[in-house]
Amino acid sequence: MTENSQMLAQASPAVSSNPDARAARDQRHDVWFRRTVMGAAMLVLFLLASIAASTLWGGSLAFRTFGLGFLTSTDWDAVSNHFGALVPIYGTLVTSLLALLIAVPVSFGIAIFLTEVAPPWLRMPIASAIELLAGIPSIIYGMWGLFVFGPFMAAHLAPWINDNLGAIPGIGVLFQGPPLGIGMLTAGIVLAIMIMPFITSVMQEVFRSVPVQLKESAYALGGTTWEVVWDIVVPYTRSAVVGGIFLGLGRALGETMAVTFVLGNAQQFSASLMMPSSSIASVIANEFSEAYTDLHKSALIALGFLLFVVTFIVLALARLMLMRLSRKEGL
Structure with a gap:
C-alpha cells in the first residue's frame, strides 16, 4: 500500500x-x-x-409650484422664477435619437467588417482604435466638437445642409437655420461618435458568438456574405444587438459635458436641428452652481428626476422588447 x-x-x-x-x-x-x-x-x-x-x-417644490405646466412649458427664466422642462426634455430626446440614427448603422458595419470581412492583420488595429475611442473622456469630445468640428460644421456642412436639404418639402424645416456650427445636429453627431465604440464592441462580441458551423453551412449552400450576415448572424444575435443599442442610448441620454459644449445651451424651442437648444444634463451642469433660490434649485433637481424617469422608461422598453424577441426565438 x-x-x-x-x-x-x-x-x-x-x-x-x-x-x-x-x-x-x-x-x-x-x-x-x-x-x-x-x-x-x-x-x-x-x-x-x-x-x-x-x-x-x-424637486417637489417645483412640481407643487408649476404642476403639469412644468412638463409642458418652454419658459426658463431664473430672474422671474418661472421654469419649464419641455425644452431640455426635447433637446435630450432629439440629440439622443440623432446619435442612434447615426451610430447604429456605422457600428453595425464596423462589427460586420471586423468579424466577417476584414483580414486578420487589419482587425487588431481597428479593434484597438475602437477601444481607445471608448476610453476618451467626454470632455475631450466636447472640446473637439466646439473647437474643431463646430467651425467645420459652420463653414462647410451647415450651408450645404441648409441649401440642399432645407428645400425638401415636409422635412425641410428640420434642416433650415443659420450656420452657427453648434446646435442639436452637431450635438447628435458628437454623441454618435461617443456611443459608437460601445455599440460596436457589443455587436462585435455577439457576432463572434455565432457558431462557425452555422455560417459554414450557409456558405456551403451557396450563400453570399451578405446573405449569411442577414439570414444567420443577425437573427442569431438579435436580442443581444438590441440590448447593445439601448446601452448606447442610455449613455447618450445622460451625457453631460460633451453636449454642454456643442448644444448651444439656449432655452428656446425650435423644430430645426440646426438651432441651439439645451438638454437636461447640460442645464443642470450650467446652472446648479448659480441657483440662488430654493425654487431654482428644486427645478434643477426636478430635471434630474425627469432624466431618471426618461432613462428608466427607455430601459424598461428595451427589456420588454428583449422579452418579446426571446419569446419569438423560443417559438
Missing part, C-alpha cells in the same frame, strides 16, 4: 464518522452565501429607490 493510500485510509474514518456535522456546516455556508449575494442585489434596488426618492423630494 502506498503512502497516499495509507493517508486516505486513515482520513476516511474521520470523514465518514461525522457526515452530519459536515452537512450542517455546508448548509450553513450555503445560507450565508445566499444571504450575501441577495444583500448585494438588494443593495442595488435600495440605491435605485433612494436616488429616485431623493430627486423626487428635492
